[in-house]
Each structure stands twice: as C-alpha cells, then as structure tokens.
Amino acid sequence: MYNPKSHKAEEFIDDGEILETLEYAHKNRNNAELIDKILEKARLKKGLTHREAAVLLDCEIEEKNKELFELAMEIKQEYYGNRIVLFAPLYLSNYCVNGCIYCPYHHQNKHIPRKKLTQEEIRNEVIALQDMGHKRLAIEAGEDPVNNPVEYILDSINTIYSVKHKNGAIRRVNVNIAATSVENYRKLHEAGIGTYVLFQETYNKASYEKLHPTGPKHNYAYHTEAMDRAMEAGIDDVSLGVLFGLESYRYEFTGLMMHAEHLEAAFGVGPHAISVPRIKKADDIDPSAFDNGIDDDTFAKIVACIRIATPYTGMIISTRESQECRKRLLSLGISQMSGGSKTSVGGYFKPMPDTENSSQFDISDKRPLDDVIKWLMELGYLPSFCTACYRAGRTGERFMEVCKDRQIHNFCHPNAIITLKEYLEDYASAETKAIGEKFIKHEMEILESGEAIKTAVEKDLVKIEAGERDFRF
Numbered sequence: 001m002y003n004p005k006s007h008k009a010e011e012f013i014d015d016g017e018i019l020e021t022l023e024y025a026h027k028n029r030n031n032a033e034l035i036d037k038i039l040e041k042a043r044l045k046k047g048l049t050h051r052e053a054a055v056l057l058d059c060e061i062e063e064k065n066k067e068l069f070e071l072a073m074e075i076k077q078e079y080y081g082n083r084i085v086l087f088a089p090l091y092l093s094n095y096c097v098n099g100c101i102y103c104p105y106h107h108q109n110k111h112i113p114r115k116k117l118t119q120e121e122i123r124n125e126v127i128a129l130q131d132m133g134h135k136r137l138a139i140e141a142g143e144d145p146v147n148n149p150v151e152y153i154l155d156s157i158n159t160i161y162s163v164k165h166k167n168g169a170i171r172r173v174n175v176n177i178a179a180t181s182v183e184n185y186r187k188l189h190e191a192g193i194g195t196y197v198l199f200q201e202t203y204n205k206a207s208y209e210k211l212h213p214t215g216p217k218h219n220y221a222y223h224t225e226a227m228d229r230a231m232e233a234g235i236d237d238v239s240l241g242v243l244f245g246l247e248s249y250r251y252e253f254t255g256l257m258m259h260a261e262h263l264e265a266a267f268g269v270g271p272h273a274i275s276v277p278r279i280k281k282a283d284d285i286d287p288s289a290f291d292n293g294i295d296d297d298t299f300a301k302i303v304a305c306i307r308i309a310t311p312y313t314g315m316i317i318s319t320r321e322s323q324e325c326r327k328r329l330l331s332l333g334i335s336q337m338s339g340g341s342k343t344s345v346g347g348y349f350k351p352m353p354d355t356e357n358s359s360q361f362d363i364s365d366k367r368p369l370d371d372v373i374k375w376l377m378e379l380g381y382l383p384s385f386c387t388a389c390y391r392a393g394r395t396g397e398r399f400m401e402v403c404k405d406r407q408i409h410n411f412c413h414p415n416a417i418i419t420l421k422e423y424l425e426d427y428a429s430a431e432t433k434a435i436g437e438k439f440i441k442h443e444m445e446i447l448e449s450g451e452a453i454k455t456a457v458e459k460d461l462v463k464i465e466a467g468e469r470d471f472r473f
C-alpha cells in the first residue's frame with residue numbers, strides 16, 4: 001500500500017508504514033551497531049529515510065545522541081552558515097468556517113472578535129511592518145469562502161507588494177491559507193507568492209478527523225494532498241509542518257519525513273522549509289487539554305533529527321517559542337524565524353485594545369524586531385532580510401540544486417550582508433547599528449565567495465550608504 005510516488009494521501013502517508021516504522025525504531029533504540037550505521041550515512045549530509053530518521057529520534061544511547069546533536073550543528077553550519085532569515089506573519093482575517101478543536105478561530109467560538117482587514121488597513125499594516133524593517137511576510141487567514149475568498153487573498157497580495165513606503169518594500173509574500181484547488185493555487189502562483197505554507201496539523205487520519213470535526217478542513221485527503229495540487233499549479237516552494245502536541249510526536253515526525261520523501265519522489269523537489277509549531281494557549285484553548293505536549297529536550301531532538309534527515313530543507317521557528325528555546329534551536333538547524341510578530345488581525349499599525357483581541361495564540365517571544373536583530377548578532381548569527389532566490393527564479397528544483405552543491409553560501413551570505421546593511425541604515429536603533437557595522441566588517445573579512453563577489457559586495461555597501469537600495473546576487 002505504501003507508495004511515496006502516489007498522489008493519494010493514504011498511500012504516501014500510509015498508516016501501516018508509520019506504525020511499522022515506529023515499532024522498528026522502538027526495537028532498535030539501543031542498537032548501537034545500527035545507530036552507528038545510520039550516523040555514518042548521515043555524515044554524508046545527503047539526508048536519511050524516514051525509517052533511519054525515526055531510529056535516531058528514538059535512540060536512547062547517550063553518546064550517540066551527543067553525536068547526533070553535533071552532526072545537526074555541523075550540517076546547519078555547512079549548509080546555512082550563521083545566517084538567519086527574518087519574517088513576520090500578517091493576519092488578514094480570522095473569519096473561519098472550520099471547527100478545529102485547537103484553534104480559537106474555530107467557528108463555534110462566538111466571543112472572539114471577528115475581523116477582516118480592508119485593503120486600506122492592509123496598507124497601514126504593511127507600512128508599519130516596513131517601518132520595523134521587514135521585507136518578507138507570511139500572510140495568514142482562516143478558511144471562509146464568503147469572507148475570505150481567494151480573490152480577497154489575491155487583492156491583499158497585490159496591495160502588499162504595491163506599498164513602497166520610504167525605503168521599504170515587501171519583497172516576498174509567503175501564503176498560509178487553507179488547502180485549496182489547483183485553479184486557486186495557480187492564481188496564487190501568478191500573483192507572485194513566495195512559499196505556500198500549510199501545516200498538516202497531524203498526519204494521523206483518525207486523530208485528524210476528530211480534531212477537525214466540521215468544515216471543509218475535515219477532509220484528510222484533500223488537506224494532505226494540498227501540496228501536490230500546489231506543485232501541479234506551478235508553486236514549487238512549499239513549506240510543511242505539524243502542530244506538535246496534538247498527536248504522538250514520533251508519529252508526526254515520521255509522517256513529516258514521509259511527506260518530504262513523497263514530494264521528492266513525486267516531483268523531484270523536497271519541501272522548501274519545515275515549520276515546527278507547538279500548540280499554545282489561546283482565547284478558549286488550553287494546551288493541557290491535549291495529551292501529547294512535548295518538553296524542550298524532546299523538541300530540540302526533533303529539530304536536530306529533521307536537520308539531519310532533510311539537510312536541504314530550511315527550518316522555521318516562530319515567536320510561539322521563548323527567547324531561550326529559540327536560542328537553543330538556532331544552533332541545531334533553524335534557518336528562519338519570525339520577529340516582532342503579532343498574531344491578531346491588525347495590531348502592527350495600532351496596538352489592539354484587549355477588548356478587540358483577535359489573536360490566534362499567545363506569543364512567547366514578544367521582543368521588538370530590533371531587539372531580535374541585536375540579540376542574533378550578539379549570539380554570532382547574521383540576520384538576513386534576503387528575498388533574492390525567489391526573485392531570481394531560484395525556486396524549487398533550481399534552488400535545491402544550488403543548495404545541494406553548497407553554492408548557497410555564494411549567494412546567501414553576500415545577500416544577507418547587503419540586506420542587513422539596508423536594515424542598519426534605515427531601521428536600526430543606534431545601539432543595534434553600532435553592533436551591526438562591526439558585525440558586517442567581520443563578516444566581510446571571512447566572506448568565502450571569492451574576490452569578485454567580495455568586491456561587488458563592498459561596492460554595494462558603499463552604494464547603500466549613499467541611499468541606493470535593493471541589491472542582490
């Protein structure tokens with residue numbers, strides 16, 4: 001039944017295969033010989049199968065776990081260097097017809113204020129986001145064909161790209177909306193979206209159906225096959241994720257790895273990124289009502305295993321997690337993070353009074369973006385506002401080729417330096433700017449992209465100081 005090439009959900013995420021994998025992983029959790037073999041393969045830095053990855057996740061041998069964490073850090077360093085790409089979510093509408101048990105936007109929630117941004121309000125939110133320094137957004141919306149039809153999403157994308165406030169611009173809009181048709185994905189593709197993001201929530205079909213009792217999201221196959229339809233429509237950067245806490249993390253991890261394998265097998269290109277959200281407290285949602293919460297150590301191991309199993313896939317952490325937790329995960333494989341986020345519909349332009357709070361969930365890392373940027377540099381990370389790959393057509397397979405050849409440093413590192421410089425010139429506080437200037441000087445000294453690129457970056461830095469913007473490799 002299990003067939004990674006199939007386009008049918010229950011064949012590429014085959015429950016039987018997951019259960020056998022979990023049993024195999026459990027049986028071998030202390031099998032040093034097998035774990036050594038898997039680690040040896042992992043050291044080639046070309047990834048692992050879901051079965052191999054599941055064994056590492058279950059591994060109980062302390063010294064092997066230490067090796068595993070070290071390898072994750074090494075892979076992260078080799079493929080992504082010290083760069084961290086920044087973005088912010090923009091909630092457009094919390095109207096929703098679904099009944100998702102874990103989400104306060106579920107349609108039985110009659111007391112949460114419902115709100116849908118007008119195009120004028122979106123413009124104001126985008127100006128506020130540009131004034132923070134953001135260049136990349138992830139737009140979010142509930143599922144409601146009447147209030148938030150695809151036309152509304154398309155208008156909103158156009159509005160976002162059209163706002164050019166001072167030196168600001170949103171250069172990449174990623175989209176996190178409910179599973180939809182090939183036709184709608186094609187429209188999103190034509191509107192110039194970056195990544196299409198859809199969290200599976202849970203790969204376990206029986207749990208999925210219980211957690212989504214009503215509304216179109218109830219349909220497990222339609223939801224699970226969404227990325228196939230997006231790919232068919234020409235969107236070749238897709239981003240996966242599960243909501244950790246809903247189901248057993250081992251099941252979810254295996255499902256996630258199988259989904260990545262499926263995209264590679266069926267389309268020749270794996271997911272562009274994987275998100276690792278954990279369930280949080282929200283309006284009428286109490287996370288302790290779900291039995292599968294994971295502690296920080298398990299969470300760190302999941303991130304390390306994803307890094308090892310899918311080295312070419314970016315990994316995203318949101319402000320659901322605390323500063324401390326984010327810090328730990330950065331070294332293990334995270335390559336993108338949100339900063340200065342609001343999860344309410346509106347709220348960047350004008351603070352929300354409590355009575356109008358339409359937040360999707362509570363944020364743990366509440367620091368302004370400037371603090372996050374400063375903190376990253378103090379930890380030795382290079383904050384990046386780069387959006388170059390997708391604008392240069394390096395998406396899907398082409399992006400993966402660059403990544404697999406490890407040429408990514410030649411593009412990404414210079415682009416990170418250039419976009420950080422723009423941030424420092426236009427938006428940073430005096431303290432962040434001072435730290436940033438020193439940081440860029442150091443990064444230029446160690447830049448490994450060759451003399452020609454180095455000289456070009458130096459020239460661009462001078463031009464940015466003189467007021468020019470938007471350079472990229």
Ligand code: SAM
Pocket residue numbers: 102103104140141142143176177178179198199201217242243277278279280281282285320360361
């Ligand atoms: N409505 C779209 C869909 O159905 O996929 C967009 C998703 S929603 C705006 C973004 C994500 O937030 C969801 O996919 C879910 O994983 C996550 N989410 C929902 N409730 C949450 C909670 N209480 N804590 C943390 N994340 C939550």
